[in-house]
Amino acid sequence: MSTRFLEILGAWLLAIIWVLPLLYAVWTAFHPAEFATSFTLMAPLTLDNFRHAWDAAPFARYFINTTMLVTLILVAQFLVCTPAAFAFARLDFPGRDTVFAVVLVQLMVMPDVLLTGNYRTMAQLGLVDTILSIALPYLGSAFGIFLLRQTFRQIPQALDDAARLEGCTLMGRLWRVYVPLAKPTYIAYGLVSVSYHWNNFLWPLVITNSVNTRPLTVGLSVFASTDQGIDWSIITAATLMTSAPLLVAFLLFQRQFVQSFMRAGIR
């Protein structure tokens, strides 16, 4: 019994350590600046930090940019990876395995490493400082293709055959049989993709120059790098604002997320 008790204690201790930065952010963001470094129970609450942060930088615009970016990537990845994964999983054509190997290269050679090369391509295409340019390198996702291919391969061939007998076209089968059955994979992959791109930093930092394209992360870093010194109250308020949508979404749907991961067979 006592080892059990110790295990629970350990699990909880770990949980507290893990959530500590968030707790600190909440504390500091809701209290006046002088309590950023001293913790008194009776400290007065305030929303001023949020107001200052909101006024100090065009966060509304950054939110729109990030939302557009994440949506664009998600939809495009879905549209691009689904047919490719299906072809790799269920069609037989010459060159298939070679091309699949070529695709898998991207699992290790992530676009993040190819900053300079991709920057030049974007400059040649005249796309520097556009939201499209932030998204482009990630649209053809080897991870997405790989994951969906695994899922599609586990779908019983009999279902496919039945649909074919009923006169379904190739696209019809993909759309009516494969996509619905792979829903958990889509949800799980969608979660990974959204959280990745919501939080992605280095490439957007390099490729964006203006308020109209900057995603939240870059906006936040511009806002936080300072000539006069760090103001933790305002920075934590901004941090909470920028991560709130993802955090709330996860809180609401966490059970579904874990279950989709389970069913998606990412394991």
Added chain:
Amino acid sequence: MRRETVQGWLLILPALLLLVAFTHWPAATTLLDSFYATPKGSRPPRFVGLENYLDLLDDPVFWIALRNNAIYALWTIPASVILALVMALAVNTAIPGRALARMAYFTPTMLPMIAVANIWLFFFTPDYGLFDHVIGVFGGGRHNWLGDRDTALPAMIVVAVWKEAGFFMIFYLAALQAMPPDLKECAALEGSSRWNFFRRVTLPLLMPTTLFVLVNAVINAFRLVDHVVVMTHGGPDNATNLLLYYIYQAGFRFWDTALAATLTVVLLFLLGMLAWFQFGVLGKRVHYR
């Protein structure tokens, strides 16, 4: 041509075009760039053969960044994977407040690194930061965590592990929950201890997950430098300079395209070797179901 061939190629074409345009093509041009000197002003680039690579061998910062990255990888990868497994095992049993604990482990994944780095900056602040506060309570002295060459890299490692463990936990958790419950009952009947059960049954069954998580952990060990940008800029004295950060510095701070290209090629080569090792060597020893 067979109909299926046409269909197959048409279906993969969009993905293939995008992948080639933004992964293979830049990789190829980068390799090419690495044989040219950095162009100055309007002068055209000059072919220099392997000179950039020879310069790199002489560049002390490159060796420091390489060594730092090796240390960073050797700590973050095992630490985050083991912690992820521990977390998953913890919230897979019926502990009180399971949902809360699971959420606590997972939140770092949801927060942008760029934002939490500022919070960690406060934790590491000497004298009145959180760590020095806590250490002070136990009678310890102050420490300039990020300003000291010996502790700056460990500080970066701590932040990275904190950020990643919860993400990997989800994969382990999904795998654990998919395990047939009758396995456990069998083991209980045979009277095998929990540790034995874990070592003999759970761990082998988790091997495919571990491989998957490991691949991601390795990638992140070379990809995740956001916190370095915010917290240390690679300092003090390059103590936290990592390969990708050095690439960023070379390419976008010094505008030394030759150095940036050469570094990128080295990093790609490293990643390739690691991929070969993981899929070729480890992959063969993992039994997929």
Added chain:
Amino acid sequence: MIRRRTLLAASAASLAAPAVVRAQAMKLSFYYPIAVGGPIPAIFDGYCKEFQAKTGVEVAPVYAGNYGETLTKAVTAIKGGNGPHLAVLLAAEMHSLQDLDILASLPDVGLDAEGEKWMAGFYPAFLANSRADGKLWSVPFQRSTSVMYYNKSAFAEAGLDPEKFPRTWAELQAAAVKLTRKDAAGRVTRWGVKMAADTGNAQWTFGGLANQVMHQLMNEAGTETYFNHPKAIEALAFWRGLASAGAAPEGVSNWGQLSPDFLEGNAAIIQHTTGNLTNLKTNAKFPFGIAGLPGKDGPRTVVGGGNIYFFKNANAAERKAALAFARFLAEPERAANWSMRTGYIATRPEAYETKVLKDYIAGFPAADVARGFLPVAVGELSTFENQKVYAALTNNVQACLNGAKTPAQAMADTQAEADRILKPYKKA
């Protein structure tokens, strides 16, 4: 509230079209290093609106992070074919920017004889980093000197005269030792002095120290450096010595953390920019003073901050408008306003003749302290491949402050590295 249609239109526009479209009506893209904590973007937007009302030319400021980040952004954007027409960048970047072949010199943006005369009206110290190849390359704007802020309560508590700031190194070190306070357990609760040594700032701190022993770190052409010199070593030894004496913390202190440290009472003296004065004035809960840096024998300091640069990618009309904007910002009333609202030093003596600034200084004398040190200020360290040389210096300074290298070793290594970097620029 943002209407849905506007949102859609905005989305469509920013998805595909580069954000800076050179439209028919003239619009200048202007990169600007933002500093949070002050309401600087708002001040700036105000100036741009005023300029537009007066001339019809729209200036769109792009806040792009600190000096280093703004430099990165501006140059990267120009190389990507989408760059600003003008930008505020560190005055010390002149040689590097020139080398990149992206700058338009002042004659190239249409500075005539009358303009030459106008340029001569700036404080000479602020033009120290503007001249190369017999031409002027930038217009002083957001300028400061390195100063020290000190906590007067702490001075009084340590038995020092709050109205008399140290003037020599020996006095500074002695005061800093006295100001350092420890608790019962022997932990330091207040440091005597803190100076920034992180990336982007170490070279500025060190530039000040070098001038304090009357040592010039580079030649005017920016092709040679003089780090491996007894005086440079002496400057670094003094910096390192503050930690050895227990008056400053071991290792590297971050620029961004100096203000919180000071406001928190954790550091009694910090070396910072005049541009931080308004921020500290608003947030300090104790009386504080501002003083020029001491020197080995007497006060000497280094100028800092940003100048306005013009870029080649602007056409003739845009260049002309950009220069007009720079002159607009330097008008006495505006320069006075800028100085009062930020703490930066107004770049021209006329600004100090305006009634508003005179009244302001009468009520807040600290605002005029830094200007008094301009006669003993020199330009910043500025060479070709500036960022690389800065990195070499920063790394070695950090190694020295960490105790990993002696000052002599650190300076010798910096010199060797700088020689390697600058080799291609040494003309035979």
